[in-house]
Amino acid sequence: MRVVLAGGGTAGHIEPALALADALRRLEPGIGVTCLGTERGLETRLVPARGYELQLVPAVPLPRALTPQLLTVPGRLAGAINAAASIMDRTSADILVGFGGYVATPAYLAARRRGLPIVVHEANARPGLANRLGARLTDHVFTGHPQSTMAKAELIGIPLRRDIVQLDRLSMGDKARSWFGLRTDLPTLLVFGGSQGARSLNQAALAAGPVLRRAGVQVLHVLGPKNALEQEPPPGDPQYVVLPYVDRMDLAYAAADFALCRSGAMTCAELTAVGLPAAYVPLPHGNGEQRLNATPIAQRGGGLVIDDSDLSPDWIIQNVLPILRDPERVATMSEAAAAMGRRDADVALARKVLEIVGGRS
Structure with missing residues (x-):
């Protein structure tokens, strides 16, 4: 055949x-x-x-x-x-x-x-x-x-992929964070814009980084292979780890408690399959399919949806940071996201x- x-x-x-x-x-x-x-x-x-x-x-x-x-x-x-x-x-x-x-x-x-x-x-x-x-x-x-x-x-x-659908995020969390040089005892935000990255997400997350770190949140930020970084985040703890590309997205998902990302169909399917809640930022162009992808997840409590034009460092600080500092809310949103996955x-x-x-x- x-x-x-x-x-x-x-x-x-x-x-x-x-x-x-x-x-x-x-x-x-x-x-x-x-x-x-x-x-x-x-x-x-x-x-x-x-x-x-x-x-x-x-x-x-x-x-x-x-x-x-x-x-x-x-x-x-x-x-x-x-x-x-x-x-x-x-x-x-x-x-x-x-x-x-x-x-x-x-x-x-x-x-x-x-x-x-x-x-x-x-x-x-x-x-x-x-x-x-x-x-x-x-x-x-x-x-x-x-x-x-x-x-x-x-x-x-x-x-x-099998490495996504077979992922047990909770049991792999400590190993995954160590893989990326992150601490195992701190809440972790994953930022990524899909296979090519997203400039608006990159800029907003990097600008919010100092406040997130002062609040005890570490960040794993995947820029995208075509996106240059004008200035490296300063060294210190909590970590702000910046990578151009990650081949092991299963480990990135396992390392994270929450994600900031686009809402392509694959991204939504993978995050719900592994039960990772997210703030989804639909592409501002196209026929609106990315908003349609994320809306059902947000309606069930598995994430947030924010327009690209409204995304800012302050929005991240005011909306994402409180979730990361509330383990019970993270757990509730994770369960809601997983219920949407297949x-x-x-x-x-x-x-x-x-x-x-x-x-x-």
Whole structure:
């Protein structure tokens, strides 16, 4: 059996695809998995690192408005569809599973041309253009959000890495804090902006750092690989640890009592799966899906939601610091976040894929 996975560009598209690939291999060790991507996405690093074959197709961004660039789309899209179809032929693909992103559009159309079953997974409440197209080509549509706007989607959750879903934060807390050079006896704030970081979060957290430390709170701050630090936090205790990137996010979650972060679908799914409460700062642009991702968590008591324009050092001091200094409130919010999480979506989706191939529908 051969499965082709299409999801590229950001970690939010790639990580669920790789989690599904891992689950498929656990269920069917001899299964063949090929990932489609483009040369501009994170998949060029993430997919080979996880041991999967990566095949590249040309990226075809779809303009959101009537511009001269729109005239070039049909020709470039045809080339990408042909490239994807050729990969499906060479791999003798039995099914395509798409997760969105630039690579998904030509992949869906190529699979339709080849008569392959198509599975669409949409992580967000509001689907992107590629998955809206894909959903028109199949009855096998799954979502990770309980308030999805896709009419025929089945709620299944977002496939997550095993090191996340198997994490026991409480038992790993002391080891994780020691890993990052943090004390084991102090409340810890984790700050991160996703795979690329977030400047507004970085600036607000760094400015609030001195007050947090004077209040006895230590900080683990992941800047993002493309973000420079103008001035290092001064040495001292409690620690303010700054890192450009963290490969072991499971340990970062285990080290933390509370997080300050964006609210991409993957971030929300991972934090609820491990029961880590957070102050979510939705991206200020896009179609508003990040606010939709975080709102149900906040409504259940598992976090806070703050607009990017309202985030400031004072807001962190007035809203996040009191939570970190109240262990009972942290525990209550952790339980509420965990109640929203799902840890079995990878296996559930893998079983669906195997069933669909078995029925060839």
